[in-house]
Structures are given as C-alpha cells and as structure tokens.
Amino acid sequence: MSEGALSMSMGQLGPRLREARTRAGLSLRATARALGVSPSFVSQMENGKSQPSVATLYSLAQLLGVSVDELFAAEAGAGQGDVTSAAEQESVETGESVSGDGAPRTARSDFGSPVNAFPRQANGRVSVTRPGERARLEMNTGVVWERLATNTGPDFDFMEIVYPPHSSSTTDGTMLQHAGYEFGYLLEGELEITAGFDVFTIKAGEAMGMDSSLPHLLTNRGDIPARGIWFVAHPR
Template sequence: MTSPIAPQSPEDATAVNLGLQLRTARRKSGMTLRELARKLGVSPSFLSQIENGKSQPSVATLYSMAQTLGVSIDHLFESEDAPDEPAEAPADKPVADEEPGTVRRSDLGSLERVWQDTGSTGRLSVTSPGNRTRLVMDTGVVWEQLATNTAHQLDFIEIVYPPGSSSTNDERMLRHDGFEYGYLLEGELEVTFGFETFLLHAGEALGLNSSVPHLFRNLTTAPARGIWFVHHDHN
C-alpha cells in the first residue's frame, strides 16, 4: 500500500509560485541566472533555489530582484497555474552561462600558482579597486589579489562569499599544503574543519592548517567578505 502524498503547505505553494514568477520575469528580461546573480551580488545557486521554490528570499533581496527585473512586488505574488514564458526562452545552462575566466574550485586544489606568474618579489606593490586581478569561482565566490609581489610563497587576497555560496558546488571539502589566515570584515561564514563546524563572525579571525579537509559556507542572506593570507609549503 502506497503512502499518501502530504499536501503542499500554503508556505510551500507561495514559495513555488514566487519562484515561477521570478524565473518568468528573469527570462522575459533576457538575463541569464548568472547575470542576475552578478547584479544582485548573490550566488547563482542561491537564485536557482529561489526559482525552484526551495528557498525564499529576504524582503530586501526580493525588492532588489523586483527592481532589477522591472516588475512590481504585487505582480510576483500573483497566483497563476502556469506563468507564461517565452517559447524561445532557452533552458539555463550553468556551464555555458559562466562568465569568461570562471574557475571550478573543486578542480583547483592548491592556490599555489593560481595567479598570473609575475615572478615579482619587488619591494613595493600597490593595487587599487577595479584594477586588481580577480578570480570568480563557479560557486560565485570571488578572490581579488591584493599584492603582486608575494611570488609563490604567499597569497594576499580579499574573498567575498555571496549569500548561499560555498567553497565548492558539490560540498566537497578542500585540502592542500600550507596554512590559511583569515580575518572576516563583514558577514558570517560557517567553517567546517575536519570534524568540527563553527561560525566565524565579522571581527573574528582564524588560522588553519590547509592539509586538514575544510569548507566555508555562507548560509545567510548577506555577503561575507574577508582578508586572507595563504602560505604555501615548499619541500
């Protein structure tokens, strides 16, 4: 005897309808999931969860989405059995929609030699916003190189974890030689280090042995931003 299917709660139905309305509005605007995510400062996976009715956005995020898509909040909550979508609207293809230079973090391994090899160990390095080398991960996480004269011994970087983002898309924990030292400027990160999981808050710092499996996740609706030093071991 088969078990009866549990009826969908009003909250679940609202989330599903809202997700459908948002996806329809996005496709009518001609934007891909990644383009909208970049404009809003969130991860594509977070937007995908919203569009699929698996997560509900905060009021602030929903307002920003409505403004960016050029629709009203009331319109997004209209009940429709099947929202009209353009017949020619292409299916979202995460790989094809990635911006040029997107890096698959799961395949990257160590951060050593990840930046363009300048070989510079000069006495002075000065960088400015908008003119720094950036790496955008497939998870939405962004790294910015803050100094170019660290050769291969160090990485001095700013990291940004958009809402809902993680170190890897498949939740695979990372491990590589060396040590990491981080100071969180704003937001909150869930840190899994070996068998331990804890929250790192703004104003807190950490140092960890990178050879121990680890993973960072932003479970909040606000970006998490920090300054990181990564020291590479050399045999």
C-alpha cells in the same frame, strides 16, 4: 622585450593572443593548465584586463608556436566585443559558467591549491593595487577572490574573498585540502568553516587560522555577503 614596452602594447596584445590560441586549437582551460594559471586569467589577458609578466608572455608564445615579436607586429584581430563573445561560446564548450565581464568562471576543485589561482610574478620591494585593476577570480559558486598584492612570490597569497549569500567553496559540498596554512579576518557577514571534524562560525571582526591540509569547506549560510581578508602560505 621590456616590461614598459609590454605595458604600452597591452591594448593590441590581447586580441592577438586569442587569435594565436585559436589557431593553435587550444581552449582557455587547456592553455591555463599548460601555463599553471587560471582560465580566468587567460581570458583577462585576452581582454586586455590583466598584464602578463615577460616570463608568462614568453611561455605563452612558446606554447602557441609564435614568437613574441609576431604577437606585437601582427595586425590586431577581433575587437573587444568579439573577445567576450568568444569567451562566452567557449564556456559552453568547456562547461564553465561566465561572469558578468565575459571571463569564464572556474570550479574551485579545478585547481588543487590557491598557489595555482593567480600567475606568479617576480618579487618587488613595493606593491600597490587599486580597485578595478586587481587580478580577480570568480568561481562557479559565485565566490570571488581578488589579489591584493602582486609581490608575494610563490610562497604566499594576500587576497580579499567574498562569499555571496548561501554560497560555498564547492557546488556539491566537496571538502578541499592542500598543503600550507591560511589565515582570515572577516570584515562583513558570517562564514561557517568546516575543518576536519570541527565546524565553527566566524563573524565580522573575528579571525581564524587553519592548517589547509585538513579537509575543509567554507560556507555562507546567511542572507548578506561574507567578505574577508585572507592570507595563504604555500610550502615550497
């Protein structure tokens, strides 16, 4: 199936994916883990808010025990409202919180590296994303990552991050570490960054670079959101 055909059918595909997943007895989290993506992305596919690549769609079909043709030929299942309700119910079963659009929030510690946060797509020479149409991941701490480019491949992520007032990377202060490097430029607010034994604060207009293998934690101790542009390099 071509990317164009996939795009035209996304409105009907989401509910059918959810119906097939339910029949297979898989939770959002289990499905996401098997695909190597976030639970939020699976929920967004089922709500018609994110479009899977052809490769992801075939992987989903194989995981759920259906053919791609079945997914596009079957009658649509539950409506948009039913999908959101199911996501909310599943969040209770899995212990995930739910964001305002019904997509389950995830804990930052659930995925070791940011390379697992968003689905990997084929490289293209040009990538354009627009507000309201970007892949978005909301953590259970309230922190939001939004992908700014889709053609970064497996080696990089280019995203906007938002830390609400008094939020942190993890709910319990656990330090994080993963291979690679990350570089950030803060647009608004302030962020306290703990990297190994060093603790420093960057303000709007300031930037940082960090070896991500250092145990690290980002915290907004202020009363206004901290918003920045982040570039994360993943080693092969």
